[in-house]
Amino acid sequence: MSRNRSHTQHSDHQITLDLGDNVPPTAPASAAKSEAVDHSGLLASLAQTDALLEQWQQAEWLRPLDVGFARLIGKLAEEQGEAPRPLVLLLAALASHQVGRGHVCIDLTNLLADAGTTLSLPPEEPRDTFTEPEATQRNQVKPEDLLAGITLSRFQSALASTCTVSDGSLTTPLVLNGTRLYLRRFWRYEQRIADGILQRLALPTPLADPASAPARTLSEALGQLFRSPEPVNYQKLACALAARNRFAVITGGPGTGKTTTVVNLLAALQSVAGQSPERSGRKFRIRLAAPTGKAAARLNESIGGAVSRLPLSGLPGNVVPADIPTRVTTLHRLLGSRPDTRKFRHNRDNPLLVDILVIDEASMVDVDLMASVFDALPASAQLILLGDKDQLASVDAGAVLGELCQRAVIAHYTPDTARWLAAITAEPVPDTLIDPNGRAMDQAVAMLRKSYRFEEGSGIRKLAEAVNTSALDSAVLRQIREAEFEDVVWLNGHQPKPDLEATLEQICRHAITGSPEAFRNAGQARVVNGKELPPPVGYRHYLERMQDQDLTETSPREEWDALALQVLEAFNDFQILCALRKGPWGVEGLNDRVARHLLAEKLIPRAEGWYAGRPVLVTGNDYNLGLMNGDIGITFRVPWDKTANGEARDTLRVAFPSGDSTGGIRWISPSRLQQLETVYAMTVHKSQGSEFNHTCLVLPDRLSPVLTRELIYTGITRARNWFSLITGNQDVLRDAVGQQVVRASGLALRLGEG
Numbered sequence: 131m132s133r134n135r136s137h138t139q140h141s142d143h144q145i146t147l148d149l150g151d152n153v154p155p156t157a158p159a160s161a162a163k164s165e166a167v168d169h170s171g172l173l174a175s176l177a178q179t180d181a182l183l184e185q186w187q188q189a190e191w192l193r194p195l196d197v198g199f200a201r202l203i204g205k206l207a208e209e210q211g212e213a214p215r216p217l218v219l220l221l222a223a224l225a226s227h228q229v230g231r232g233h234v235c236i237d238l239t240n241l242l243a244d245a246g247t248t249l250s251l252p253p254e255e256p257r258d259t260f261t262e263p264e265a266t267q268r269n270q271v272k273p274e275d276l277l278a279g280i281t282l283s284r285f286q287s288a289l290a291s292t293c294t295v296s297d298g299s300l301t302t303p304l305v306l307n308g309t310r311l312y313l314r315r316f317w318r319y320e321q322r323i324a325d326g327i328l329q330r331l332a333l334p335t336p337l338a339d340p341a342s343a344p345a346r347t348l349s350e351a352l353g354q355l356f357r358s359p360e361p362v363n364y365q366k367l368a369c370a371l372a373a374r375n376r377f378a379v380i381t382g383g384p385g386t387g388k389t390t391t392v393v394n395l396l397a398a399l400q401s402v403a404g405q406s407p408e409r410s411g412r413k414f415r416i417r418l419a420a421p422t423g424k425a426a427a428r429l430n431e432s433i434g435g436a437v438s439r440l441p442l443s444g445l446p447g448n449v450v451p452a453d454i455p456t457r458v459t460t461l462h463r464l465l466g467s468r469p470d471t472r473k474f475r476h477n478r479d480n481p482l483l484v485d486i487l488v489i490d491e492a493s494m495v496d497v498d499l500m501a502s503v504f505d506a507l508p509a510s511a512q513l514i515l516l517g518d519k520d521q522l523a524s525v526d527a528g529a530v531l532g533e534l535c536q537r538a539v540i541a542h543y544t545p546d547t548a549r550w551l552a553a554i555t556a557e558p559v560p561d562t563l564i565d566p567n568g569r570a571m572d573q574a575v576a577m578l579r580k581s582y583r584f585e586e587g588s589g590i591r592k593l594a595e596a597v598n599t600s601a602l603d604s605a606v607l608r609q610i611r612e613a614e615f616e617d618v619v620w621l622n623g624h625q626p627k628p629d630l631e632a633t634l635e636q637i638c639r640h641a642i643t644g645s646p647e648a649f650r651n652a653g654q655a656r657v658v659n660g661k662e663l664p665p666p667v668g669y670r671h672y673l674e675r676m677q678d679q680d681l682t683e684t685s686p687r688e689e690w691d692a693l694a695l696q697v698l699e700a701f702n703d704f705q706i707l708c709a710l711r712k713g714p715w716g717v718e719g720l721n722d723r724v725a726r727h728l729l730a731e732k733l734i735p736r737a738e739g740w741y742a743g744r745p746v747l748v749t750g751n752d753y754n755l756g757l758m759n760g761d762i763g764i765t766f767r768v769p770w771d772k773t774a775n776g777e778a779r780d781t782l783r784v785a786f787p788s789g790d791s792t793g794g795i796r797w798i799s800p801s802r803l804q805q806l807e808t809v810y811a812m813t814v815h816k817s818q819g820s821e822f823n824h825t826c827l828v829l830p831d832r833l834s835p836v837l838t839r840e841l842i843y844t845g846i847t848r849a850r851n852w853f854s855l856i857t858g859n860q861d862v863l864r865d866a867v868g869q870q871v872v873r874a875s876g877l878a879l880r881l882g883e884g
């Protein structure tokens with residue numbers, strides 16, 4: 131998953147399995163130092179391989195699911211009268227392991243070239259103390275040692291000789307495509323996505339001829355919608371490109387105008403529909419969706435304003451605001467998720483009633499969900515994906531958006547596309563983006579390149595760009611260490627290896643106040659886009675707002691709702707983000723510690739269990755309660771219940787935003803909430819799709835595979851106005867940026883072939 135990671139050394143082998151005649155059961159110290167310990171015996175018999183997989187499972191290197199899958203493959207082979215091959219079982223377990231790590235398949239060439247890095251085994255978690263499984267890890271035979279003498283042709287001949295593997299034309303549980311080995315389900319997801327894209331790209335477009343009536347309408351509409359002069363108006367180019375194709379991707383960093391662009395695009399498309407004699411002026415049915423409740427809520431908030439600012443009256447085709455939806459739903463809701471099954475209500479047999487579907491935050495959509503989207507869309511429906519290609523990929527397998535945008539920076543527009551774009555938009559397409567050998571897929575990807583949210587001197591912008599382009603050199607590091615930016619501070623950047631305990635205390639103090647004094651001019655009088663910003667805050671801010679209320683049992687519910695909304699907004703003004711989950715630098719450790727500090731400051735009444743002020747993060751979808759993974763609520767003490775003699779009685783309720791644009795609140799009793807955690811600290815993974823006024827990114831004291839460029843970039847870009855960094859070691863930021871996520875998949879290849 132990550133490149134450039136230090137390689138595991140061979141010096142600490144201890145053979146803990148019975149290796150038969152080849153190798154003594156416990157390798158002597160001298161042999162342990164040798165690079166040449168032969169582990170091939172472990173692949174000589176099924177029993178040996180099975181025992182090895184069992185050991186890897188015990189050490190928590192593999193999931194029970196991975197080992198179970200390998201055994202199932204063995205059983206299937208036996209049922210077909212075939213002697214199961216140890217190598218096939220090993221590869222089956224490893225392919226399943228890779229899926230658990232977000233890869234769609236396992237690339238056998240990469241596996242042989244560098245098994246340790248490819249599999250991220252042994253797992254590296256920066257911890258000082260070892261639990262029992264971790265201690266056993268130290269004695270494991272490592273995959274790279276096991277595979278040391280094996281060649282690609284040996285893999286291939288083993289896979290060719292079993293009925294459990296095919297090229298996909300047979301219904302086998304494993305599929306081998308070139309050197310990529312898939313679990314069939316994932317091969318199918320990828321195939322369905324590729325087919326859905328290629329089929330759409332091949333559909334004829336009525337806009338192909340710039341002189342045609344629909345193309346002229348599009349051109350006129352875009353001219354009305356984009357009036358302000360820009361050296362190159364990438365938003366306008368993106369609109370034209372996405373309007374032309376039944377499948378399109380619009381990618382861009384924070385504040386580059388993805389929402390603005392898509393709203394303009396939808397207005398332009400409705401304009402074309404409104405003028406179309408074939409449609410008799412009937413407008414398109416449009417739906418907007420996002421992968422999580424949080425992301426949907428965020429788009430909900432911004433889209434209404436963007437639609438209301440549209441200059442619709444000047445557009446051809448009689449476009450009215452109601453033609454552009456402002457309600458955003460989650461993808462699961464849109465597709466019709468059903469309890470206890472991965473299957474959705476909408477599918478090939480029951481497609482969605484939609485002409486255009488827009489998916490925001492598409493980087494969070496995994497291959498399973500994306501394949502379901504294509505299944506549920508009518509063949510002629512237009513799909514537009516929006517997202518930031520540089521963010522972390524989905525938690526589950528796949529990195530669809532990232533893969534589709536692999537060539538986005540240089541665009542690779544063919545001269546034909548460039549001519550068409552110039553004719554429709556009257557915008558010049560820079561020569562650097564033109565490539566006579568551009569592929570069909572390239573013609574459907576648009577990248578927004580100018581940030582409208584962050585001004586030129588913004589440290590958040592500068593830092594995000596430096597991380598993204600690996601240009602985090604000592605000059606940029608010095609700038610953030612020496613607080614040369616208004617919006618960025620590295621709170622302990624002057625200490626190369628700060629003391630653990632002192633740093634954790636510093637994080638807690640920062641969590642309470644937001645440390646405005648650390649920012650330039652104490653964060654005072656900072657003007658952004660013509661508006662003066664309040665200085666940065668910490669958690670004291672929302673807790674004081676909560677305490678400063680004088681509502682009683684007779685106060686109308688709307689007043690409680692208004693208070694909850696204010697407190698939730700105030701909570702959104704600060705968020706600690708961690709790279710890790712466990713350990714002192716992780717979410718679990720910091721949540722405890724911050725709560726204890728807030729208690730000591732008398733800002734909360736207790737630090738454990740349920741209490742007024744406890745912020746919680748929902749960690750799984752709950753359709754009965756209408757809560758989605760990622761939703762954040764705050765616990766309130768409310769006087770709504772009555773005792774037996776009719777007196778008001780205080781109880782706790784958790785206030786969640788209703789998730790639509792109504793600004794309503796859902797009050798839920800803590801006992802009804804099943805999957806949640808306290809959220810003073812949150813992982814960067816969980817923060818995807820969210821944005822906070824002030825974000826504090828906490829990085830641990832040493833590198834681990836999870837610390838990647840994508841993670842750092844995602845953490846930084848969650849900050850809207852203020853960003854603070856605290857590190858356990860000064861080098862960890864630069865080293866993490868040197869590690870990039872590369873997820874194995876064949877989607878780009880399939881699309882390139884198409």
Ligand SMILES: Nc1ncnc2c1ncn2[C@@H]1O[C@H](COP(=O)(O)OP(=O)(O)OP(=O)(O)O)[C@@H](O)[C@H]1O
Pocket residue numbers: 358365382383384385386387388389390391432582583
């Ligand atoms: N062409 C433009 N001219 C001036 N301001 C713009 C333009 N495009 C976008 N903006 C402004 O920049 C800000 C960010 O725009 P928008 O919300 O569309 O970006 P985004 O890429 O969707 O952001 P996010 O990072 O939140 O996904 C908004 O305040 C918007 O009004």
